[in-house]
Amino acid sequence: MSVTIKDVAKLADVAPSTVSRVIANNPRISEKTKRKVKEAMDYLGYHPNFNARSLANRSTQAIGLVMPSSADKAFQNPFFPEVIRGISTMAHEQEYALYMSTGKTEDEIFDGVVRMVQGRRVDGIVMLYSRVDDRIMCYLQEQNFPFTVIGKPFKNAETITHIDNDNFRAGQEMTEHLLSLGHERIGFVGGDLNLVVTIDRLLGYEKAIRNAGLPHKDEYIVHEEFLKEGGQEAVKELLGLKNPPTALLVMDDLMSFGVLSTLNDLGLSVPDDISLLSFNNVMLSELSSPALTSVDINIFQLGYEAAKGLLECIQTPGKPAKRVTVPFELAERQSCKKIN
Template identity: 60%
Template sequence: MTVTIKDVAIKANVAPSTVSRVIANNPRISEKTKKRVRKAIQELGYHPNLNARSLANQMTNSVGIVMPESASKSFQNPFFPEVIRGISSYIQSREYSLFMVTGETEEAIYEGVVKMVQGRRVDGIVLLYSRVDDKIIQYLIEKKFPFVLIGKPQQTAQDITYTDNDNYSAGREVTEYLIKLGHTHIAFIGGSPNLMVTKERLSGFREALLMADLQISNDYICHMEFLQEGGKEAVEQLFQLKQPPTAIVVTDDLMALGVLSALSEKGYSIPDDVSVISFNNVILSEISNPPLTSVDVHIFQLGYESAKSLVEKIEAPDLLPKNILVPYTIIERHSCMKQEGR
C-alpha cells in the first residue's frame, strides 16, 4: 500500500501542508517540527512525488548555471568542473537538477538565459562569474528572478546575493609575499579586465606595490584568457621588455602552467631566475614542474555555498540578500624563492 502525505501528517501529528513545507525545507518551520516530520517520513518509507510538488508550486526543481564563455573553453580550466561539482553536491541533496547555459558569444549566452527564464525552465540561476556592466545581471534584477553570483558584483553589492573570496586582500597578500622575498620587478597576469575577479586582484596588487614604494608599470600588467595559451602569450610580451620581471603574479593556475612552459622554453629556471605565484590551487599546481605556490580559494566551497544560497532564495523569496566570503590560503610550494643578493 502506497504511503501518502496524509499518513505522514497523522504520524507526525501535523497538518499535511506542514509536511509539504518540511519537504521543501521552508525556513519558517521550526527545527523541532522538521525533525519529527522527517522521522515519520523515514519510518513510513514515504517518497515525495516531485512531479506533483512541482506542479503544485509551479516549480521545475531545476537550477540553471551560466558559464562565462563557451563550454569548450571553460572546461579546459579545472576551476569550472570543480565549482560545478560543489553546486551539484548541494542541489542533488535537495533533489534539484542542473540546467547549463553556454554560448560562443556574450550575446548567445544572454539569449540562452532569456529563454531559460521566460520558458520557466529553472527556478533560479547561478552565474559562475561577475562581469562589469553585465546585462544578464540587469535582466535578472528587472525580472526579479532568483539568482546568485560567484564573484563580487560591480555595483549594488548589498542588493545581490553572492559568494566570493576577498580577492583584493588576496591580490595584495601574494604581492607582499614576493616583495618580502626581495623582488622589486613584479608583473601581473590576469584575465579580462571586465571580470571583477581580475579587477579586485589587480587592485590588491597595485596597493601592495604602492605601500612598498615600488613603481607600478603598465608594461608589467597583462590581460589574457584563462588558458595555458594566455600564460604563454603574456610571457612573450613581458620578456621582450628591457627589464623583464623577476617575479609574476598569475591569477589562474592554468595560465601559470603556460607561464612555466614558456619560461622554460626561453631557458629561464623557476624559481632561480623567476618566481611565480598563482591562484586556485587545482591539482595541476601540485604536479607542475616545479610545483606551484598557489592561493587555495576553496573552489568546491564557492560552488556549494552559492547553490545553498540560491535554494534558500527560491524557497523563501523574501530573504534579504547576503554575501558569503569563503576564506583563502596561500599554499607554499617550490615556484618562489628569495631573490639573489637580498
Template identity: 40%
Template sequence: MVTIKDVARVAKVSPSTVSRVISDHKSISESTKERVRLAMQELGYHPNYIARSLIKCSSHALGLILSRSTESAFSNPFFSEILRGIGKVAQKHQYTLALATAENYKDEAKQGLQMVMERRVDGLILLAPRVNDDLIRELSRNNYPFVVVGRVNGMQHHYAVNNDNIQAAYTAVRHLLNLGHRRIAFLNGPSEYTFCQDRYQGYCMALQEFGVAVDPRYVRNLENHHEDDYRMGKELLKQKPRPTAFFLTDDLMAIGVYRAVKEENLRIPQDVAVVGFNDDAFANLLDPPLTTVQIPIYEMGKTAAEMMIAVLHGKEVTPPQKILSSELIIRESCGAKAR
C-alpha cells in the same frame, strides 16, 4: 503505488507533515524531517515534483550561468569545485540544477532570462560576472531572484558571495616584493570580468606601495586559452630586462609558464619566481610546488546556493553580500622556503 498516506503511517506523522517535509518547510523540525525521509526511502516513495511545480508555480530548480563557454569552464578546476558546493546544498534541499551553456555572452544572457521567464528555474546563480553585465541589470529590473558569485560592478542591492580579490592579489604581489622582486609580470584573465579588474588593482596597489611603477610591458590579459599562457610566458621572458617573477590570476596558467621558463633554460625559483591563484588540487604536484592564493571555492558554492534557497523561501539573508577569506599558501615556486 506508495502514497503520502503510506509514508505518514510509517513515519507516524500526518500526511500534511509529509507534504511539508517534501517542500522543506521551515516549521518542521530536523528530527521529523529525517524520520519522514527515512520512511520515504524505506517505502521507495518518490515525490512527483512535476505535478507539485504545476500546483505551486515552482520548478524546484536552480539555474547556473557559467559566464563563459562550456569547454572553457569545465576545463578549469574552479568551476567543478564551485559546482560541487552548489550541488551539495541543492541535493540537501531536493533542488535540481539547470545549466545555461552558450559560446557567447549574448546567447548566454538570453538563455538565462528565458530560464526564469519560462519558470524552468526558480532563481539563478551567476558565476564570474562581467563589468558591464546586461543579464544582471535585466534580472534586477524584473525582480527575478539571483545570487552572484563575485562582485557586481556599480550595484549595491543584490545577493552575492565573493572573496576579496583586491586584497588577495595585493598580498601575493607584496610577498614577491618583500622577496626583492621589482620586475613582476602579471598574467591576467579577460578584462571584462570584475574579478580580473580587482586582481589587477591589487597588483597595482602592492607595486605602488613599494614605489614601483606599473609597467604595461609586463601585464597581459589572456582569453582563457591554455596555449596563450605558454606563448605570453615566452614573450615576457624575452623582454629586456626580463621579469624576475610572475603573478598569475589562475593556477592553470602556471602549466604554460613553467614550460616557457624551462625552454628558456631558466629555473624556478632561482631565476624566475611564480605565484598563482586559486590553489587548485594540482598546484602542490607541480615541480616545484606552486605558491598560490587559496580561496574557499567549495564554500563559496555552498554559501551561494544556501543564500539562493533562503531567498526563494522568503527568509531574511544577512548580510546580503558575504566576503569569504583567502590565504597565501607559500611553497617552493616563489623562493621563500629556500631563503
C-alpha cells in the same frame, strides 16, 4: 500498489499535511518530526512526486548556472568543475536539480538565460562570474528574478547577493609576499579586464607596488584569457622586455601551467630564474613541476555559499541582499624563491 503520503503519515504517526510540509522543507516543522517522517519514507520506499509539487506550487526545483563563456571552453579550467561541485552539494541537500547554460557565444548564452526565466525552467540563477556592464545581470535585475553572483558585481553590489573573496586584499598581500622575498621587478599576468576579479586583484597589486616605493611599469602588466595558452603568450611578452620580471603574479593556475611550459621550453628554471605565484590552488597545482605556490580561494565553498544564498532568495522573497566573503590563504610550495 504504490506508497502514498497517507501511508507515510500513518507509519510516522503524523497528519498527511505534516508529511507534505516535511517534503517542502517547511522551517516550522521540528527537526525531530522531520527525522521521524524521513525515516518512515525511507522504510516504505516513498519518493515524492516533484513534478506534481512543481505544478502545485509553481516551483521547478531547479536552479540555473550561467558560465562566462561556452561550456567546452570554461570546462578547460579546473575552477568551474570545482565551483559547480560546491553548488551541486547544496542543491542536492535541498533536492534541487541543476540546469546549465549551453550557448557558445555571448548572445547565445543571453538567449538561453531569457528562455530559463521566461519559460520558468528554473527557480533562480547562479552566475559563475562577474563582468563589467553584464547584460545578463541587468536583465535578471529588471525581471526581479532570484539570482546570486560568484564575484563582486561591478554596479549595485549592495542590492545583489554575491559570494566572493576579498580579491583586492589578495592581490595586495600576494604582491607583498613576493616583495618580502626580495623581488622588485614583479609582473602581473591578469585575465580579461572585463572581469571584476581581474580589476580588483590588479588594484591590489598596484597598491603594494606603490606602498613599496617602486615605480609603476605598465609593461609588466599583461592580460590574457584564463587558459593555458594565455599564460604562454604572457611569458613571451614579458621575457621580451629589456629588464624582464624576476617574479610573476598569475591570476589563475591554468595560465600558470602555460607559463611553466613556456619557461621550460626556453630553458629557464622556476624558481631559480624566475619565481611564480598563482591563484586558485587547484588539485594539479601541487603535482606540477615545480609544485605551484598558489592562493587557495576555497572554490568549493564559493559554489556552496552561492547556492545557499540563492535558495534563501527563492524561499524568502524580499530578503535583503548580502555579501558573503570566503577566506583565502597562501599554499606555499616550490615555485617561489628568495633573491638578493
